[in-house]
Amino acid sequence: MTEGESKYSYDDNGNLISKTGPDETTIYEYDYENRLILSKTTTIQGINRVEYTYDVFGNRVQKVIDEVNVINYVVDLNTLYARVLEERDADGNLIAAYVHSDMGVILQSRNGVKSYYHYDGLGSTRLLTDETQSITDTYTYDAFGNIISSTGNTVNEFLFTGEQYDANIGFYYLRARYMDPSVGRFITADPFGGFMFEPLSLHKYLYANADPVNKIDPSGYFSIQELATTQTIQGIISSVNWKCIGITILRNALKGLVRGMIFGGIDAWLGGGTIEDIVNGILSGGITGFLLGPLAMINRLRPVFIAFGLGNGIKGVYDSIKNGEYDQAAFRATFVILTLWELKKGVWDKRACFTEETLVLTEDGYKQIKDIQEEDFVYSENVETGEKGLKKVAKVFVREVHKLIHVYVDGEEINTTDTHPFWVEGKDWIEAGELKTGDVLRLYTGELKTVEKVEIEVFDRPVKVYNFEVEDWHTYYVTEQGVLVHNAKNYDGNGNTGVGNRGTRSTGFTNTQNASQSVAKQFNGKLTELKNGYKVEIPNPAGGNKPIVVRIMNEGSGGRTQPYFRVSIDGKGSYTLDGLLSSDRALTHIDMTDSFLEQITKIINNIGR
Structure with missing residues (x-):
């Protein structure tokens, strides 16, 4: 195979065995597991020879350069992906030591000099700083990890996506395979067949399914979609x-x-x-x-x-x-x-949690969540019927995380994990990480409170968090305000365990019953079920005997393709968002969205003026 002025040759297993260019020729050799064990490059200056050794698990543990310079890698196998902790020479002398966090390498110590790593949203090293917080090195990459520009001269192998770059051969070591950033391909065929519903994953050599700005491949087997790029707006942090x-x-x-x-x-x-x-x-x-x-x-x-x-x-x-x-x-x-x-x-159950100081409403008043024990009784609620009562705690869970969501409600801060569901009026159970400013939460008193803001915080060290399972309704109340939350295990719209609505946001709206209940609670209205929806009669703030009527209609009603609402008084026309009477249905029959409650509030307030 020829590309430009270079010619590539492969063996029957799909391994690159030679690369011949105008100025150099490189020969590659592999072991029985198709792992690279030798790279030999011949130029007019001489021969560059690099040999590799692997442990029984396939992790690279040694590199020998030109048969003289030996680097032994001390590898940590107790993490999601094997990580290099130390580099030592043939006599066991320390060359370099690395400290890892959940983001990757955060500290390198080499020849007594410490360098601290700073990452972008893809996990690529962008900056190195010294112990005085001064920038010593910077890096800029193209899409596949080739360095476009750099400053500084610190010896550093952990570069693109935080992975190890082998300058001796010009490849990134991605554990199972090596990736050549100059062509955006692996040098050996992928032993994993790929996913039938992702055609690009069936390609044997492409790195990150040819989408390196959104995906990473730390294993060398399959690409992983980045999940937390939104966190990068708060600084140079790793979203991995x-x-x-x-x-x-x-x-x-x-x-x-x-x-x-x-x-x-x-x-x-x-x-x-x-x-x-x-x-x-x-x-x-x-x-x-x-x-x-x-x-x-x-x-x-x-x-x-x-x-x-x-x-x-x-x-x-x-x-x-x-x-x-x-x-x-x-x-x-x-x-x-x-x-x-x-x-x-155990670890894969979505038992979301709160930090230890979080107050929980129990039969004995408020207790910190860390003090909740099995057999305790906490106040719970069936969100569909509104019934409240004491329910027994079935199980207690404690774990550690590195990320918290801070939810602010009426000046009070709630610290929770991103998967913990909150009851949002008119929507359903929404995970904390999906909450938005303006979402309306339900309290034990029946009052509704608006989310003021939501913040994300990522920690280098783990934070202990707590949760418990509640019998029957699987809900409880947190903070002195008594905010309704779910115990988070297989929650559905009724607070029961089992497969159900996961609280996923959408731009549309489907649960007209919940929406109508929210309106009735918000305005102390009377709820009546109609043939194709619901009607809520609300006291008129402008006075008079005629109530304000909010109709929330199902999809298909009136020939419309999605649920909608309209606000009227005495059946004489309907109101626009500005509180003006109109016979134009395009202005008065308003599609249901996540902001329906705010829209109805605006109309009613305008009517009352």
Whole structure:
């Protein structure tokens, strides 16, 4: 294959074995697992030789330059992806040491000099600073990680997307494979088959599905969509927050992985299901479907499962099948599946949480959430009926996170995780990370309070958070105001566990019943169900015997394609948003949106003037 003045040659396994240009020729050699073990470049100046060694898990542990300069890598295997902690020479002397956070490398110590890393939204190193906070180095990249410009001379290998750049060969080391940024391709074929519903993922060599500004590939197997770029507006931080969102990232990756390994019984990827749905799919699909996927991938993807303590189990399944010991394979697979089931009940459950000082309304008054215990009774509410009562705490959960959402309501701050659902009037359960200024929350007293602002904070060190499961209605009240929240496990619109409305925002509106209840509560109105919607009669602020009538109509009513509302008095015309009577339905029959409550309030206030 020829590109420009360079000629590329590949072996039968799809590995790049030579690159010949006008001024140099490079030969590449690989081991039985298609891992690069030798790069030899010949130029008129001489030969540059680089050799690599890997551990049993496929992690690079040694590099030898020109058969003399030895670099041994001390690798941490207890993280989502293997990370280099130290570099040492052949005699064991320390060359460099690295400190990692959930964002990646944050500190390098080399020859007694410390350098601190600063990232952009993709996780790429943009700045290095010294101990006085002075900038020592800067980096600018093109889309695939080639350095366009830089300043400073600090030795630094962690560059594009925070990954390790090997200057000796000009490639990024992405664990399973090496990526050549000059062409935006991997040098070896992807052993993972890809996702059938993502055609670009079927390409064997493309980096990040040819979308490097939005996706990353830290494993070398599959691209991961960036999930937190919105956080970059608050400074140069990494949006790859592994502790908080890394599991979400891996969850999305595993959706495709599991779908490729199971021949039937799972549609979590298309349905947007959670990892719980996927694990349930594994169970219902059976051991055979789990085992008879692409067998090569079971062994090659072992590093991914190591992060969850399943590495040995996965390899055991692979070895048993390879040796023809199918009964043993089934037994080992059962262990792996049961372990996945336990993981599903643990780390992958969306039990969102609050910080320890958060007050909870209990039978004994307000208690800090850290003091809530099983068998305690807390006040709860059925959001559909409005019924309130004491309900028993079934389970208590404690975990650590690196990101908090600060929700401000009536001058009070609520500190919670981004997945914790709040009841938003007229909408449904909305996760804290999706709350917006102006959203209306329900209190224990029945009052409605507006969200003043929402802020996101990311921490280098973990913060302990708490939550608990409430029997029956699965809701409780937090803060002295008594804000209604859900205990967050498989919540639906009724506060019951099970599959239901996940509280996802949309530009339209579908729940006219909830909307009508919100209007009735907001204005102390009388709610009546109609054939095609609901009517709320509200006392007229301008006086008189005729109430203001708000009609909230279902999709299809009046031939309209989505729910709408209109406001009238005595059936004589309807009002525009400015509070003016009009017979023009285009101005008075208003489509329901997330801001319907604010719009109705505006109309009523204008009528009262």
